[in-house]
Amino acid sequence: MTQEEKRLIGKAVSQINESVKSDIRIMEVCGTHTHQIARFGIRNLLTPKIHLVSGPGCPVCVTEPGYIDVLITLLKRENVTVATFGDLLRVRGLSGSLEERKSFGQKVVTVYSPEDVLDLAKRNTGQNIVFAAVGFETTAPLYAALIQTAQEEKINNFFLLTSLKRMEPAIRFILGESGVHIDGMLCPGHVAAITGNGPFLPVTAEYHIPAVICGFEGMDLITSIGILCRQITGEIPVQFMNTYKRCVRDAGNPVALRLIKDVFDSSDVSWREIGLIRDSALILNHRYEEYDASRRFGLKMESAPTAFPDGCECGKVLIGEKTPDMCVNFGRLCTPDHPIGPCMISSEGACAAYYRFGGGKI
Amino acid sequence: MNKKITLRHGDGGLHTSKLIHDIFYRHFDNEILTGYQDAAMFTTEAGRLAFTTDSFVVKPIFFPGGDIGKLAISGTINDLTTAGAVPLYLSAGFVIEEGFEIEKLNQIAASMGETCKRAGAKIVTGDTKVVEKGLVDGAYINTSGIGRVQECFHPRQITSGDEIILTGTIAEHGTAILLERYDLGLQSNIKSDCRPLSEIIPALGDLLKHVKLMRDPTRGGLATTLCEISESHHIGALIEEENLQIRPAVGAVHELLGTDPLYFASEGRMILVIEKGHGLEIVNRLKGLESCSDAEQIGTFDKENSKVCLQTPLGGKRILSMLENQMISRIC
Numbered sequence: 001m002t003q004e005e006k007r008l009i010g011k012a013v014s015q016i017n018e019s020v021k022s023d024i025r026i027m028e029v030c031g032t033h034t035h036q037i038a039r040f041g042i043r044n045l046l047t048p049k050i051h052l053v054s055g056p057g058c059p060v061c062v063t064e065p066g067y068i069d070v071l072i073t074l075l076k077r078e079n080v081t082v083a084t085f086g087d088l089l090r091v092r093g094l095s096g097s098l099e100e101r102k103s104f105g106q107k108v109v110t111v112y113s114p115e116d117v118l119d120l121a122k123r124n125t126g127q128n129i130v131f132a133a134v135g136f137e138t139t140a141p142l143y144a145a146l147i148q149t150a151q152e153e154k155i156n157n158f159f160l161l162t163s164l165k166r167m168e169p170a171i172r173f174i175l176g177e178s179g180v181h182i183d184g185m186l187c188p189g190h191v192a193a194i195t196g197n198g199p200f201l202p203v204t205a206e207y208h209i210p211a212v213i214c215g216f217e218g219m220d221l222i223t224s225i226g227i228l229c230r231q232i233t234g235e236i237p238v239q240f241m242n243t244y245k246r247c248v249r250d251a252g253n254p255v256a257l258r259l260i261k262d263v264f265d266s267s268d269v270s271w272r273e274i275g276l277i278r279d280s281a282l283i284l285n286h287r288y289e290e291y292d293a294s295r296r297f298g299l300k301m302e303s304a305p306t307a308f309p310d311g312c313e314c315g316k317v318l319i320g321e322k323t324p325d326m327c328v329n330f331g332r333l334c335t336p337d338h339p340i341g342p343c344m345i346s347s348e349g350a351c352a353a354y355y356r357f358g359g360g361k362i
Numbered sequence: 363m364n365k366k367i368t369l370r371h372g373d374g375g376l377h378t379s380k381l382i383h384d385i386f387y388r389h390f391d392n393e394i395l396t397g398y399q400d401a402a403m404f405t406t407e408a409g410r411l412a413f414t415t416d417s418f419v420v421k422p423i424f425f426p427g428g429d430i431g432k433l434a435i436s437g438t439i440n441d442l443t444t445a446g447a448v449p450l451y452l453s454a455g456f457v458i459e460e461g462f463e464i465e466k467l468n469q470i471a472a473s474m475g476e477t478c479k480r481a482g483a484k485i486v487t488g489d490t491k492v493v494e495k496g497l498v499d500g501a502y503i504n505t506s507g508i509g510r511v512q513e514c515f516h517p518r519q520i521t522s523g524d525e526i527i528l529t530g531t532i533a534e535h536g537t538a539i540l541l542e543r544y545d546l547g548l549q550s551n552i553k554s555d556c557r558p559l560s561e562i563i564p565a566l567g568d569l570l571k572h573v574k575l576m577r578d579p580t581r582g583g584l585a586t587t588l589c590e591i592s593e594s595h596h597i598g599a600l601i602e603e604e605n606l607q608i609r610p611a612v613g614a615v616h617e618l619l620g621t622d623p624l625y626f627a628s629e630g631r632m633i634l635v636i637e638k639g640h641g642l643e644i645v646n647r648l649k650g651l652e653s654c655s656d657a658e659q660i661g662t663f664d665k666e667n668s669k670v671c672l673q674t675p676l677g678g679k680r681i682l683s684m685l686e687n688q689m690i691s692r693i694c
Contacts, residue, residue: 001604001675001676006675006676006677009676009677010677013677038680039674039680040674040676040678040680041672041673041674041676041677041678041679041680042676042678043678044678044679044680045676045677045678112544112546112619113546113547218674218675218676218678222676335686336686337686347620348620355683356681356683357680357681357683358669358671358680358681358683
């Protein structure tokens with residue numbers, strides 16, 4: 001970072017801190033924002049009057065225990081291998097985690113790129129490869145492209161068990177039903193790169209809350225927080241803004257949107273620790289249902305209990321009602337080594353970021 | 363077809379003897395080793411000695427920038443270096459899987475011999491065992507080493523104001539292994555930084571009296587090593603993120619994978635804790651060495667902080683915590 005950039009950031013931070021006279025709450029929806037805010041030590045730069053609270057944008061954190069249990073049930077079949085990205089391995093269902101199952105010698109394969117899964121299927125024709133498809137609109141197009149490739153190449157031992165979610169219904173839930181008070185919102189740049197502005201416009205248009213689509217560098221975050229503060233304090237009018245134009249077009253990525261539309265339908269789904277959010281899931285549509293693992297293997301996901309028995313506050317952390325350090329388990333019973341709640345597992349989880357980087361308190 | 367190691371190579375008979383002569387004696391050649399004794403005998407000067415041991419199980423055995431042999435010698439020599447010791451004599455014990463290619467063993471022994479020569483050390487005793495296929499993964503090596511500790515080096519309690527020097531870029535070994543292990547399909551020129559650092563000791567000479575502690579940031583990377591030092595000396599530290607050097611390719615890999623290079627191993631870097639006021643002098647001396655040309659002061663120990671903190675380029679501050687979950691296993 002150049003001296004000039006540092007000077008500009010210093011100036012922006014001073015202006016923010018001088019302008020905010022009373023407590024305000026800004027939500028960062030995206031897990032990567034949560035991680036970056038903690039990594040850059042941004043809480044520590046800002047006045048304590050600015051409360052940065054996390055939202056439900058960490059895909060691993062909102063994956064329901066019942067989903068993990070279904071994957072574990074699948075492992076009991078001789079001819080099934082479960083493929084997953086690494087961050088899902090340690091998430092616990094009621095019957096344990098995939099990591100535990102892997103250590104017992106069951107067939108769990110960690111992949112680093114979605115294409116690896118098709119290679120796995122081609123190399124193991126005697127096995128049914130079930131890919132744990134978790135994520136938001138950001139990753140959904142990748143899964144859609146995989147399915148289409150599988151169809152073109154006539155790979156018939158590859159299936160998705162989807163737990164894909166849409167951002168807009170979750171944001172509406174937080175701003176509406178949840179009753180959580182938010183003064184401004186940092187909207188997720190990665191999701192917006194796919195969807196465009198559309199899902200985030202209602203934040204300002206319908207809920208009259210300042211909202212900015214934001215990138216992931218320190219400068220992006222400071223600039224966007226500055227804009228939100230100026231809107232919240234009334235210095236400038238409330239309006240929807242995009243400070244991440246280098247990656248996000250108003251209409252999003254048409255190729256990716258087409259893939260999502262071609263392959264998925266929307267449906268209701270339960271979000272871990274939050275509950276059912278209408279129309280918030282992406283599920284394989286009838287044209288691709290032969291790739292749906294739940295249909296192929298006749299699986300039904302049990303709905304999860306609304307709260308974990310051991311006082312875990314992840315549900316409140318995920319909707320910005322609480323910060324991780326307000327949970328009694330945080331840093332004592334719940335650590336990255338012994339996570340109780342899902343927000344302590346993924347590096348994008350608010351609790352993991354707070355624990356690792358010290359949150360606002362150093 | 364390539365010749366393979368068989369169980370006969372480990373039975374202590376003719377084949378074992380031939381393997382030892384053709385490979386180990388050839389590459390490790392010195393009169394103490396080839397003196398045909400079961401134990402090496404040597405004379406040392408009076409004074410303090412340092413003694414260390416380490417086992418190496420790295421996967422893959424050959425990786426960009428090195429192999430298990432180079433790593434096994436560098437690791438033990440660098441452990442001796444942390445004790446302010448000039449390396450003298452090493453042992454090497456091999457556990458080899460039946461079916462391992464003899465030519466690969468030859469390459470490993472060659473790089474061990476070469477690395478020893480570079481560091482001025484000798485392998486003076488060793489052992490070879492062969493186990494049935496599947497019981498180990500290729501070859502494992504244990505090395506132990508003895509070195510002579512320099513008189514002026516006295517590790518001691520770190521106090522506020524002591525300066526922290528790092529001898530170069532971070533995370534290259536761990537990242538090189540990560541890329542090889544997971545076949546990520548990324549084209550890169552990332553190589554392990556694995557190398558012996560024994561030249562630090564004679565280069566610093568009398569300046570070693572200002573060195574309070576040395577540690578090589580291997581498993582757990584720079585962050586974990588700094589946290590361990592901080593905990594054992596009951597003092598926090600402030601690290602300037604901007605003074606940490608990371609090669610662009612290494613940074614890009616971690617950006618892509620969402621991993622943190624601060625937690626990835628180096629095998630050819632040293633952290634030195636220097637008495638307040640002597641950091642610059644030592645950085646300048648280190649910069650003259652090929653292995654430490656990128657040496658920088660990266661921060662200071664500081665009683666104002668109870669933990670190791672990182673000053674970010676934005677001016678923010680955050681905690682640098684110890685690694686709790688392994689990011690990748692069998693890196694050394």
